[in-house]
Amino acid sequence: MSSPSVVDPRPGAAPDQTWDPASIRGDFPMLERTIRGRPIAYLDNAATALKPRSVIDEVVRYYQDVTANVARGVHTASQEATERFETVRHQVGMFLGSRPADEVVFTSGTTGAINLVAQSYGRAVLRPGDEVLVTEMEHHSNLVPWQLVAEQTGARVRAIPITGSGEVDLGWLERNRSDRTKIVAVCHVSNVLGTVVPVARVAALAHEMGAVCVVDGAQGVPHLRVDVGALGCDFYAFSAHKLFGPTGLGVLWGRQPLFERMPPWQGGGGMIARVEIEKSSFAPPPARFEAGTPPIAEVFGLGAVLDYLAALDRRAFEHEDRVVRYAEELLRAIPGVILHGAAPGRVGLVTFSVEGVHPHDVGTALDAGGVAVRAGHHCAQPLMARLGVTATVRASFAPYNTRREAEALAEGVEQAKRVFGQ
């Protein structure tokens, strides 16, 4: 564990007096490790967030004490596992704004959730000439599944442009309203620019066109309080691992009447009502969309995440926001650093380029100082093209990150310029 209490001599950089990340750093075992002899400064939270001990313990508890399959056995452990599994489903519904548990489907991740909507809902409703609208800043997970279903149905994928500051061009959406549009699929928060998409407005426009609104919430839930009812969307997807939980687990929230009408996407055990050799009938949602043994240990872990977040001081997220702004301020002061994205209210991360230094070299220099960032196209190649780059460096934050880590980031960038710059 490193001490976050740094006295900063720079003007306008007083240490945060209101909430101290030291109060939670001890909860995250990964923060105890060193990288190349330096304390780790983990600034790759948008790729995957660190896991608190309580989450790790809960996953272990499943394997040590409650190992059994769910919804299949009558024996005690199976009943215990099933009960816990369904309790977490209920917790997820509450987390997303007091929704009923049967609106919560467990998937393999955000990617799995969006593919489910594309292959079940999309494949059933799309006709030749119909449109799926995405934005120019989507992660490939909220783009490629739509391309695949467009190919299968004769529909077409179009992008809502983004503005120079990295916001969705709502004017374009208003001007291009069309009854050919059947699905509008947008991120809640951009994984590259940190832009918060005004989902309520997008969903309202989608509904005016008679379309549904699908939200990729992978980068939303780690930073924003999400109430899917208030957002007005029809589907909301997220990954447990970006929310301090286990890998291999995602959530698809969907409106009950839509789920009821949707055909299954994958077939197997657990999703049926009755099976004969030539045909089957299917269980009601959510079971209809959960073929095979689900990620049980991971669902246990997600339950522990939701408990952890419920107990976490909300000022933790204000602190996170201040550290992001501080990092941005430090980077902006370095000659040759170009910051990408300027949308007001953006959250969670800073994405930048360094003139004359390849992003991978910046990442390597930072790693030498123990600072973990992501360098690359961030699975958002169309956005890279829009920004006129092939790759960038992204530093992404969580409440346990400190001002000292933001400074280590800036120092590493200076070092990268010295070593790799012309």
Ligand code: PMP
């Ligand atoms: N959408 C966004 C905005 C993301 O940041 C990510 C993860 N990088 C995904 C989708 C995909 O998430 P997963 O790989 O967990 O399915």
